[in-house]
Amino acid sequence: xxxxxxxxxxxxxxxxxxxxxxxxxxxxxxxxxxxxxxxxxxxxxxxxxxxxxxxxxxxxxxxxxxxxxxxxxxxxxxxxxxxxxxxxxxxxxxxxxxxxxxxxxxxxxxxxxxxxxxxxxxxxxxxxxxxxxxxxxxxxxxxxxxxxxxxxxxxxxxxxxxxxxxxxxxxxxxxxxxxxxxxxxxxxxxxxxxxxxxxxxxxxxxxxxxxxxxxxxxxxxxxxxxxxxxxxxxxxxxxxxxxxxxxxxxxxxxxxxxxxxxxxxxxxxxxxxxxxxxxxxxxxxxxxxxxxxxxxxxxxxxxxxxxxx
Numbered sequence: 059x060x061x062x063x064x065x066x067x068x069x070x071x072x073x074x075x076x077x078x079x080x081x082x083x084x085x086x087x088x089x090x091x092x093x094x095x096x097x098x099x100x101x102x103x104x105x106x107x108x109x110x111x112x113x114x115x116x117x118x119x120x121x122x123x124x125x126x127x128x129x130x131x132x133x134x135x136x137x138x139x140x141x142x143x144x145x146x147x148x149x150x151x152x153x154x155x156x157x158x159x160x161x162x163x164x165x166x167x168x169x170x171x172x173x174x175x176x177x178x179x180x181x182x183x184x185x186x187x188x189x190x191x192x193x194x195x196x197x198x199x200x201x202x203x204x205x206x207x208x209x210x211x212x213x214x215x216x217x218x219x220x221x222x223x224x225x226x227x228x229x230x231x232x233x234x235x236x237x238x239x240x241x242x243x244x245x246x247x248x249x250x251x252x253x254x255x256x257x258x259x260x261x262x263x264x265x266x267x268x269x270x271x272x273x274x275x276x277x278x279x280x281x282x283x284x285x286x287x288x289x290x291x292x293x294x295x296x297x298x299x300x301x302x303x304x305x306x307x308x309x310x311x312x313x314x315x316x317x318x319x320x321x322x323x324x325x326x327x328x329x330x331x332x333x334x335x336x337x338x339x340x341x342x343x344x345x346x347x348x349x350x351x352x353x354x355x356x357x358x359x360x361x362x363x364x365x366x367x
Contacts, residue, residue, distance in 0.1 A: 086121075087122060090118045099181075100116045102114060103116075109147050115174065116170075118170050118181075120167060128163050129364070134208070134219075134244070136167050141265050141269055153210065154166045186218055187222055187228075194241060206362055208247060212252075213265075216252025219249055221284050246362060248296040249298075253306045260307055286317075290323075298327075300331070302334055
C-alpha cells in the first residue's frame with residue numbers, strides 16, 4: 059500500500075510539471091536578443107525533462123506570467139539547476155504562477171547555460187542583465203512601476219539574482235540598441251536556498267563547476283562570490299534557507315546576510331530547521347512553505363506590496 063501511495067505522489071508531481079510546461083508554451087514570451095552574444099551555442103529547441111527541467115537553451119527568453127489586474131510590481135524569476143539545467147517545473151513556473159495570483163507580473167527567465175558551447179561562461183549574467191533592462195523598458199506596456207522591479211532566484215538562480223543585483227553596472231556584452239542604455243538595477247531581491255560563495259569551504263556546488271571549471275584560481279573565485287560583490291548599491295534583500303541543506307550549505311545565506319549588513323543594506327534572513335534543498339514553494343512535512351508569507355510581509359514592510367492593491 060505504501061508503494062502505491064508514493065507512486066501516486068511521484069506521478070502526480072510529474073503530471074504537475076508536465077502540465078506546467080504545457081501551459082508555459084501557451085504563455086507570451088520575449089526573446090532577449092536581436093543577435094545572441096558569444097554564440098553560436100546549442101542548436102535546436104529546448105530539451106525538457108519529464109520533471110520540467112530545461113537544457114539546450116539556444117534562444118534565451120522571458121516567459122510572461124501576466125495577471126489580469128497588475129498591481130505595478132514586476133519580478134524576474136530565476137530557477138536553479140547548478141547552471142547545468144533550469145528547474146522550471148519545480149521552481150520558476152510555480153513561483154511565477156503564485157506571483158501572478160497576487161497581481162505581480164512575473165517574468166520567468168530561460169537563461170543560457172555556461173557549458174552548452176558558448177564562447178564565455180558569463181552568458182547567464184548577460185541574459186539576466188538584458189532581461190532586467192527589457193522589463194524596465196516595457197514597464198508602461200505591462201502596467202509596471204519602474205521603481206518596483208525585483209528579482210527572485212532559487213539555488214543557482216539565487217546566485218545569478220544576487221550577482222547581477224550587485225554588478226548591474228558591469229558591461230557583460232557589447233550594447234546592441236537603446237535597451238542597453240536602460241538601468242539594469244533591481245529595486246529589491248529575494249534569494250531562496252541560494253548558492254552564494256565560490257570560496258572554500260563552500261566551493262563544492264555544481265554551480266562552482268559550471269562557472270569556474272576545474273582550474274580556477276582564488277581571484278576568480280572571489281570575483282564570482284556574491285558576498286564579495288555586495289556594495290552600497292545592492293538592493294534590499296530577502297533570504298530563506300534550510301539549515302540542513304545538503305547542496306548549498308546554509309553558511310551561504312549567512313555570508314550573504316553579513317555582507318549586506320556590513321554595507322548597511324536592509325535585509326531579512328530566515329533560517330528554517332529542516333527541508334533540505336530544492337523545495338520551491340515548500341516541501342510537505344516541513345515549514346519551508348512559510349517563506350512565501352514571510353516574503354510578502356517583507357515586501358509590505360518595505361512599501362513595495364500592498365494587499366489592498
